[in-house]
Structure formats: C-alpha cells, structure tokens
Amino acid sequence: MWCLRFALTETATMAVTIKDIARATGKSITTVSRALHDYDDVSAETKQLVQRVAAEMGYTPNLWAQRLQKQRTDTIGLILPTQGPRLGDPFFGQLIAGVGDKAGEHSYDLLVSTQAPDADELAIYKRKVQGRQVDGFIIVRTRRQDLRIDYLRTVDVPFVVFGRTEGDLDYPFVDEDGTAGMEAVVEHLLRLGRRRIACIAPPAELMFAEHRLRGVQNALQRHGYPLEPDLMRRADLTQRGGLRAAQELLALPRRPDAIVACNDLMAFGAMSAAQKLGLVVGQDIAVTGFDDTPWAEHSHPPLTTVHQPIYEIGAMVCDMLIRILQGQTLEQQQILMEPRLVIRQSCGAA
Amino acid sequence: MWCLRFALTETATMAVTIKDIARATGKSITTVSRALHDYDDVSAETKQLVQRVAAEMGYTPNLWAQRLQKQRTDTIGLILPTQGPRLGDPFFGQLIAGVGDKAGEHSYDLLVSTQAPDADELAIYKRKVQGRQVDGFIIVRTRRQDLRIDYLRTVDVPFVVFGRTEGDLDYPFVDEDGTAGMEAVVEHLLRLGRRRIACIAPPAELMFAEHRLRGVQNALQRHGYPLEPDLMRRADLTQRGGLRAAQELLALPRRPDAIVACNDLMAFGAMSAAQKLGLVVGQDIAVTGFDDTPWAEHSHPPLTTVHQPIYEIGAMVCDMLIRILQGQTLEQQQILMEPRLVIRQSCGAA
DNA sequence: ATTGACAACCAAAACGTTTTGGATTATGAT
DNA sequence: ATCATAATCCAAAACGTTTTGGTTGTCAAT
Known part of the structure; x- marks a missing residue:
C-alpha cells in the first residue's frame, strides 16, 4: 500500500490502466473494474480503496477498449453537405451548436464529416457504418428521394432526420412546417x-x-x-x-x-x-x-x-436520436415545428 | 471454397471480421491480416484470394479494434467555442468546412465538441486527451493567455492553432495579420x-x-x-x-x-x-x-x-496538424496570412 | 457434521485487430 | 546427403476493457 505513491510517480507519464490499479491495490482486474462500476458484489471498503487509488493515479478508461468490448461507440455521426468553401447554409452553424451541446450533455461524442452532395454521398455513410464508428446518424438537408435514409434503413442503423422526404414518412424526424x-x-x-x-x-x-x-x-x-x-x-x-x-x-x-x-x-x-x-x-x-x-x-x-x-431543432434531433439509442420509445417521433412570421420593413408594413 | 458463398449469406447480417475471412479462405488470421495490408511475406495468390473474399464478404475493419491495437486514433479534435444558440462567429461554418474537407481527404476523422468559453473549458480537453480519443487538436479563438495551449504542451499532445497568444509563440499556428x-x-x-x-x-x-x-x-x-x-x-x-x-x-x-x-x-x-x-x-x-x-x-x-x-485557413491548419501527426516536419510552422482590403461602398469610395 | 445461503473475490474468455518470433517447405548450391 | 537461403505461413501475445462463471470462506440453520 505504501509503495503506491511510488508506482504513481513511476507511471505518471504513461497512461494508467486498470491493470495498474489492480497491482497497486492488490486486487484483481475484475474486482477493480467492478468496483469502479459500483457493482454490489464488491465490499464497501474495496470500492473506496479502488476508487481512491484510481483517482490518485489519474485513471481514465481507454475508450477504444471500452467500445471494442461494449460494441457501442456512444458516438453520433453528422455529415454536413458542403459545397466548396461554404457549409451549405449559414444556419448549419447554429445546428451544429444545438446538436453539439445536446450531445455533450449526454456525454455522446459527435463525429462530423463534410461531403459534397453531388459526389457519391452514400460512400461516407457506408464507411462509418461498416467501421462501426457511430451508433446512429443525424441526417440533414433531405432530398425528395433520399438514398441515405433508404440505406440506413436497410442496414438497420438508427437515425433521426431534420427534414422530410416524399412519400412514406415512417422514420423519426423534426421539420419546420x-x-x-x-x-x-x-x-x-x-x-x-x-x-x-x-x-x-x-x-x-x-x-x-x-x-x-x-x-x-x-x-x-x-x-x-x-x-x-x-x-x-x-x-x-x-x-x-x-x-x-x-x-x-x-x-x-x-x-x-x-x-x-x-x-x-x-x-x-x-x-x-x-x-x-x-x-x-x-x-x-x-x-x-x-x-x-x-x-x-x-x-x-x-x-x-x-x-x-435552428438551434432548438438541432438539440431536439440529437435528443431524439440519443433516446432511440438508449432504447427508449419516443413519445412523439415526428415533430413539425410551427414557424413564426417575423414582420420587418422589407415587406412594406408600417 | 465453394462453401464460401454460403458462409457469406449466413454472416450477412452480422459484421464480418477478419476471423470470418480466415475461416472462409482456410488461411490463418495472421495471414489474412498481412494479406490485406499487402505485406510481402504473403504470396501473390494468397493476397488475391484474401482480398477477393474480403471484398465479397463486405469486410471493413473494426476501427475500435484497430485503434486499440495501434494506439492511434486517426482522429483530430476540434472544440468550438459556442455561446448559447450560436457558434461564436458566423465564419466558423467555413472553418469547419475547410477542416472537415482536409481531414476527410487524408481519411482522418473529425471529433467536434461545443463548449462555452466561460465554463471550465479545459475539462473537455482533458477528457479527450485522457480517454485517448484524439491524436491532436485544432485550437481556435485564442485568448492572450491561453490555458488550452499550456495544457496541451504539458501533456505533449500535438496541436495547431488558428490565432496567436501573447508572448512566446513556440507552437505551430496560422493566423491572419x-x-x-x-x-x-x-x-x-x-x-x-x-x-x-x-x-x-x-x-x-x-x-x-x-x-x-x-x-x-x-x-x-x-x-x-x-x-x-x-x-x-x-x-x-x-x-x-x-x-x-x-x-x-x-x-x-x-x-x-x-x-x-x-x-x-x-x-x-x-x-x-x-x-x-x-x-x-x-x-x-x-x-x-x-x-x-x-x-x-x-x-x-x-x-x-x-x-x-477562412476556408483555406481551416484547411491549412488541419493539413499542418496531420503532417505533424505523421511525423513530418513542417517546412513552415508559423504562417501569417496577408489580408486583403475589399473596398465597397460603406467607406464612401466612388 | 451437513447443508444452504450469502458475501467477497477472481481467472479466463471475449471484443477484433496487429505484431512478434518462429515454423515449415521448397530451391539450389555444395 | 547436407546446408543455406528464401518464400510462405501461422500460433500466440498484446492492446485495455467487461462479463461469465465460477471459487472460497463465513455464518446460521438443520
């Protein structure tokens, strides 16, 4: 136990793993893992010990290892339709802010890619899906027939859409009317x-x-x-x-x-x-x-x-996706926002 | 060999792993891995066979496993300073487009987070660093004294800055003059x-x-x-x-x-x-x-x-970071862009 | 003395890769 | 026949976690 501080300084430069904690506390890897996750087949003292030592050593779990094991990424994908030097629309900035804030709130990561809509747009979705890089997608800037939606449906990857398509709308979306x-x-x-x-x-x-x-x-x-x-x-x-x-x-x-x-x-x-x-x-x-x-x-x-x-729509879309990923059922899976007319001078009103 | 197509349909719903390919081709896991990476201790026929089968089965490597093993993420982090519903500046959209396009070009992923600059901004950088989620950062919207830069320097995580700080500038940056x-x-x-x-x-x-x-x-x-x-x-x-x-x-x-x-x-x-x-x-x-x-x-x-x-600056910053991550030395590690005066009518010129 | 229940712990397998350090076989030279 | 060399191949370890399926020891009830 007293050699603990020594171990700490020694491993300070390298990443601290669960194994280091096991060694430092004299417990097994299993027990350390379970202690950290507050399982109830670990005694109170052991939990305390492990958690204290973990904090002292500055332990943070290695996310890849966790994700590999859990078969979940806690990451959502957002692919922005860019055209040349500009995001497709000025308000995508606000959308990103909304999505990003909500994702952060639930400790989800946000993986952003850019993609010109004219090129083979689906390829990038496929890569992300097949590399198991994201748990779900947010889709923006829908077209009447949207291949992205068809694709994600066939591979059974969750998604929420900002916008709608033509025809059947049997997927969750938020759109303004x-x-x-x-x-x-x-x-x-x-x-x-x-x-x-x-x-x-x-x-x-x-x-x-x-x-x-x-x-x-x-x-x-x-x-x-x-x-x-x-x-x-x-x-x-x-x-x-x-x-x-x-x-x-x-x-x-x-x-x-x-x-x-x-x-x-x-x-x-x-x-x-x-x-x-x-x-x-x-x-x-x-x-x-x-x-x-x-x-x-x-x-x-x-x-x-x-x-x-837009900011709120981004946040809502992200929230819905997270709920879906967590297995909750949405109280309302299709939302149409009532827009508000803002009268200023360009229309000639007093 | 002819049971291959059968195996294919059977595993179609689940993710195809390297192990499946090994089974299908009758080779070892090692050989499959090396064949896919074009090592030269694999015969030409075997390579062909493995690569064909991999393509047929729709194999894509599991990135989490790869990253766990390689101790590299091929991901760069970009943390956007948001204030409430808006990105800090309208041109951040263009910046994201530039960074995203360049990152995609080199098949790097872009992990985006939002963060109000007033809150404990460093926390989010620490989390990403300690969870080994990114290989490096792009820092934007610098302050005179920037804790983010100090921090990343002490933990020795590569970064490139859009902007400058006060005092010593011994880090790579792009800024406009x-x-x-x-x-x-x-x-x-x-x-x-x-x-x-x-x-x-x-x-x-x-x-x-x-x-x-x-x-x-x-x-x-x-x-x-x-x-x-x-x-x-x-x-x-x-x-x-x-x-x-x-x-x-x-x-x-x-x-x-x-x-x-x-x-x-x-x-x-x-x-x-x-x-x-x-x-x-x-x-x-x-x-x-x-x-x-x-x-x-x-x-x-x-x-x-x-x-x-801005778009070009985003692309440059990203490009520099990627070069650093790949161990190249930058020909020019501090770049000051000459801005261009655009004369229109608001100043009273003819 | 057994039995059962319970609390506390842990070894080993698994996730899907890459890499290390050989092992095997064929080829040609002696 | 033997040896070196090269060409292929592969078992096993490793990356850092979580989970499965236990084991051990204690205590109370029979």
Missing part, C-alpha cells in the same frame, strides 16, 4: 395589397423547396391569384442566385410588386437586385425571406422573414 | 479624407482584438491623429453589440466621421445605428468591417472590409 410559413408570408403580402407576387424557389430536388413552394401556391390559389409560371424561378440557395433570379423577374414586362424568396440568402440577393435598379424595397417592391438568420434583422431594410429555431 | 489589415483600412479612410476615426474593438482578452486594434492605432499615430480614448469602444462580437457601441459613438458631442469595426457583424450593427439616425453610410459616415463574411457583399450599402480566407 415550410408550407404554413410561406402561407403566412403570402397572406400577409396580400393583406398589404400586393397582388403580383413572384417566388424564388430552391432546387426542386430539395424537399423543403417543395414544402415552401406549395405554401406560396396554396395561399395565392386560395385568394384567386394562382402563381403564374413566369413568376416562379429556381435558384441555388445563395445570394448570387437570388440576385440573378430577381433580375430576371424585375426585367419582366409586367414587373412583380413582391418577391417571396424561399430563404434569407436569396432574399438578400433579391433586395440587392431591386436596389441596383433604384427601387425602394418595402415600397416599390416587397421582398421576404425564410430562416430568420441573424443578418435578417440588420439588413437594410430589415428583412421580413419566417423564423426557424 | 490583423494589424496589417486594419492599417490598410485606416490608411484608406485617411486617404478619403476622414479624420475623426472611431473604433469598435472586441473584448480585450481575445488576442485578435489586440492585433486589429493595434493596426488602427499604428496607422492613426503614423499620420499624426492618435486614437482618442473616447473614440474607442469595446463590444462583444455581435451586431447588437456593434449597434450599441455605435450609438454611443454617434451621440458624442463631436461625432466621428468614420467607424472602424473589428469584425463585420459589429460593422453591420454600426451601420444600422447610423441609419436609424438618418445618416447616409458612405457619405455622412464611413463604416468598415473585418472578415468579409458572405453578407458583406450584399449589405446595404455593401461593406468595405478585410477579406480573410
């Missing part, structure tokens, strides 16, 4: 007297594009002004794309009096396009967005948009 | 005839705050207009902070004719503050930023700022 959000936007514009409402929509293969577009169509239809094909443009989700689309729209013989962009970035682009033509946004033309990124509040004019609680 | 960037900004404003130049600086404990502030001071000093204490305000890095600081500055008896903010977000806030007072940004007052976030180009007016290639 893009249709309702867009309906609110359009209703509001109609109430303000706008009639010639144009829409800049994201690429059709992205599922949320369809939800949001449908919202625009629904609201217009309902009030008897169905969306004219010429007033709908597709653009990638960037400002540049929004700018270009808006320029086309504003060059039409009968100019629209409102542009409803399906995300904030494209709305910023649309505002720039209008301003370059000398139009006053909020008067000559209304512009709206979706996402309520931090910049929306401070653009000029401030952007009317739809608020999405 | 904030001083030079700010000097360029101020020189430009002076050239445009601005004389009463105010500065909104970040919290003093952040090292980059000092570099940038020093640039402002240097340039003003050099031209004989030293920075008046009253014209310098500290603010957190948010728009809201910038807005408040700018409001204070604009309420001064002798109003400044230029506000140099130390990042884009605060500059946006400053522009809002000026515009709320009916001032025309670019005429009545010049406003500049730093970072060249994607929004800078599309703000109204577009923001004059300093471009930082």
Whole structure:
C-alpha cells in the first residue's frame, strides 16, 4: 500500500490502466473494474480503496477498449453537405451548436464529416457504418428521394432526420412546417395589397423547396391569384442566385410588386437586385425571406422573414436520436415545428 | 471454397471480421491480416484470394479494434467555442468546412465538441486527451493567455492553432495579420479624407482584438491623429453589440466621421445605428468591417472590409496538424496570412 | 457434521485487430 | 546427403476493457 505513491510517480507519464490499479491495490482486474462500476458484489471498503487509488493515479478508461468490448461507440455521426468553401447554409452553424451541446450533455461524442452532395454521398455513410464508428446518424438537408435514409434503413442503423422526404414518412424526424410559413408570408403580402407576387424557389430536388413552394401556391390559389409560371424561378440557395433570379423577374414586362424568396440568402440577393435598379424595397417592391438568420434583422431594410429555431431543432434531433439509442420509445417521433412570421420593413408594413 | 458463398449469406447480417475471412479462405488470421495490408511475406495468390473474399464478404475493419491495437486514433479534435444558440462567429461554418474537407481527404476523422468559453473549458480537453480519443487538436479563438495551449504542451499532445497568444509563440499556428489589415483600412479612410476615426474593438482578452486594434492605432499615430480614448469602444462580437457601441459613438458631442469595426457583424450593427439616425453610410459616415463574411457583399450599402480566407485557413491548419501527426516536419510552422482590403461602398469610395 | 445461503473475490474468455518470433517447405548450391 | 537461403505461413501475445462463471470462506440453520 505504501509503495503506491511510488508506482504513481513511476507511471505518471504513461497512461494508467486498470491493470495498474489492480497491482497497486492488490486486487484483481475484475474486482477493480467492478468496483469502479459500483457493482454490489464488491465490499464497501474495496470500492473506496479502488476508487481512491484510481483517482490518485489519474485513471481514465481507454475508450477504444471500452467500445471494442461494449460494441457501442456512444458516438453520433453528422455529415454536413458542403459545397466548396461554404457549409451549405449559414444556419448549419447554429445546428451544429444545438446538436453539439445536446450531445455533450449526454456525454455522446459527435463525429462530423463534410461531403459534397453531388459526389457519391452514400460512400461516407457506408464507411462509418461498416467501421462501426457511430451508433446512429443525424441526417440533414433531405432530398425528395433520399438514398441515405433508404440505406440506413436497410442496414438497420438508427437515425433521426431534420427534414422530410416524399412519400412514406415512417422514420423519426423534426421539420419546420415550410408550407404554413410561406402561407403566412403570402397572406400577409396580400393583406398589404400586393397582388403580383413572384417566388424564388430552391432546387426542386430539395424537399423543403417543395414544402415552401406549395405554401406560396396554396395561399395565392386560395385568394384567386394562382402563381403564374413566369413568376416562379429556381435558384441555388445563395445570394448570387437570388440576385440573378430577381433580375430576371424585375426585367419582366409586367414587373412583380413582391418577391417571396424561399430563404434569407436569396432574399438578400433579391433586395440587392431591386436596389441596383433604384427601387425602394418595402415600397416599390416587397421582398421576404425564410430562416430568420441573424443578418435578417440588420439588413437594410430589415428583412421580413419566417423564423426557424435552428438551434432548438438541432438539440431536439440529437435528443431524439440519443433516446432511440438508449432504447427508449419516443413519445412523439415526428415533430413539425410551427414557424413564426417575423414582420420587418422589407415587406412594406408600417 | 465453394462453401464460401454460403458462409457469406449466413454472416450477412452480422459484421464480418477478419476471423470470418480466415475461416472462409482456410488461411490463418495472421495471414489474412498481412494479406490485406499487402505485406510481402504473403504470396501473390494468397493476397488475391484474401482480398477477393474480403471484398465479397463486405469486410471493413473494426476501427475500435484497430485503434486499440495501434494506439492511434486517426482522429483530430476540434472544440468550438459556442455561446448559447450560436457558434461564436458566423465564419466558423467555413472553418469547419475547410477542416472537415482536409481531414476527410487524408481519411482522418473529425471529433467536434461545443463548449462555452466561460465554463471550465479545459475539462473537455482533458477528457479527450485522457480517454485517448484524439491524436491532436485544432485550437481556435485564442485568448492572450491561453490555458488550452499550456495544457496541451504539458501533456505533449500535438496541436495547431488558428490565432496567436501573447508572448512566446513556440507552437505551430496560422493566423491572419490583423494589424496589417486594419492599417490598410485606416490608411484608406485617411486617404478619403476622414479624420475623426472611431473604433469598435472586441473584448480585450481575445488576442485578435489586440492585433486589429493595434493596426488602427499604428496607422492613426503614423499620420499624426492618435486614437482618442473616447473614440474607442469595446463590444462583444455581435451586431447588437456593434449597434450599441455605435450609438454611443454617434451621440458624442463631436461625432466621428468614420467607424472602424473589428469584425463585420459589429460593422453591420454600426451601420444600422447610423441609419436609424438618418445618416447616409458612405457619405455622412464611413463604416468598415473585418472578415468579409458572405453578407458583406450584399449589405446595404455593401461593406468595405478585410477579406480573410477562412476556408483555406481551416484547411491549412488541419493539413499542418496531420503532417505533424505523421511525423513530418513542417517546412513552415508559423504562417501569417496577408489580408486583403475589399473596398465597397460603406467607406464612401466612388 | 451437513447443508444452504450469502458475501467477497477472481481467472479466463471475449471484443477484433496487429505484431512478434518462429515454423515449415521448397530451391539450389555444395 | 547436407546446408543455406528464401518464400510462405501461422500460433500466440498484446492492446485495455467487461462479463461469465465460477471459487472460497463465513455464518446460521438443520
């Protein structure tokens, strides 16, 4: 027992293993392991002794050994769709913050990879699954038909999705109700007297594009002004794309009096396009967005948009996945968040 | 040999191990392992056989077992300083993209955690180190005295830093030359005839705050207009902070004719503050930023700022760390990126 | 004196790899 | 025939844990 301190200094540079503790306490490896895990076939004194010595020696379990043995990784995978130098969307930062905080809270690790969506996206999921690197996945940026979901289902790896796909939705997800959000936007514009409402929509293969577009169509239809094909443009989700689309729209013989962009970035682009033509946004033309990124509040004019609680969604998605991994059943396995219309000046409201 | 296909279907649901391949090929575990790693004490036929069978059975090595054995993780750690719902800065998204892409390129994994900088930040580094979860770290958002660096140095875990600290810099880092960037900004404003130049600086404990502030001071000093204490305000890095600081500055008896903010977000806030007072940004007052976030180009007016290639910095930092981990010596272990002044309308240039 | 129950402990197997240190066989040279 | 060499192969140990299936000793009840 008194040689203990000696052993301590001696092994200080190397990693302390359970075996070292066994040697130091004179107990067996088994007993040490069980003492550390508070099994009840270890006497109180032994537990105390072992735990004290472990603390003194600065023992931390070797996670690979634990994981190898337990056949569990306590790690969740998040694969980000990047395009070149940028994350696919500015709000992915908030999403990561939400997921990361929640994962940390439950002492799960978060394994992040980046992957351009155009390349063989599935390959990276396969690698992580087959190398048994993660217990489950969080999937973001869904497409109408999403191979990732099909794949994870066939190999029976748990996952939770931020977003939805087309067709059967027999998997756990969190999504915002893009249709309702867009309906609110359009209703509001109609109430303000706008009639010639144009829409800049994201690429059709992205599922949320369809939800949001449908919202625009629904609201217009309902009030008897169905969306004219010429007033709908597709653009990638960037400002540049929004700018270009808006320029086309504003060059039409009968100019629209409102542009409803399906995300904030494209709305910023649309505002720039209008301003370059000398139009006053909020008067000559209304512009709206979706996402309520931090910049929306401070653009000029401030952007009317739809608020999405991305941080909370990240945390929820992560929480659901962890519950699933722990074998709990989810009280609610499909969650649709009600979005909130945020009225600022770009739509021309007082 | 012909029972092979049978074995395949039988074990299809379970994970295929090296042992299964040994059984299927009739070779020993050792030989299979060596064949897969292309050792030259395995005959060509055997290699072929083993590799074919491994492919057929869909073998992927169990990474935990490999790592336990190899005492290496091929994983790098990145701990993000989050504050509440947001990543500390909007450009962290780009940083993650850069780091992630480079890590993937070299088949390293990226373990991401989030951590509020106020809490016991070191704890999470310790956990990852002691659990031997990562081979090395990327450190971001340095403070003047950075405990993380001290700690990693004492435990002898490799790391590369984005940013610098005060004092000795005997560690590998990449940073942008904030001083030079700010000097360029101020020189430009002076050239445009601005004389009463105010500065909104970040919290003093952040090292980059000092570099940038020093640039402002240097340039003003050099031209004989030293920075008046009253014209310098500290603010957190948010728009809201910038807005408040700018409001204070604009309420001064002798109003400044230029506000140099130390990042884009605060500059946006400053522009809002000026515009709320009916001032025309670019005429009545010049406003500049730093970072060249994607929004800078599309703000109204577009923001004059300093471009930082964050994606590239992320990739470089990651690349350097990987080289270190692989035992290579870096040709250049401290890199200072020359920033580039981006002149747009907010400073009042033609 | 047995028996059974209980408390406290532990040896060995297992997780899936890689590496060490031979063992075996074939080939050619003497 | 013998020996050295090279070409293949493999058993066993190791990495650090957890778990299985015990053993041992004590005490109380028969």
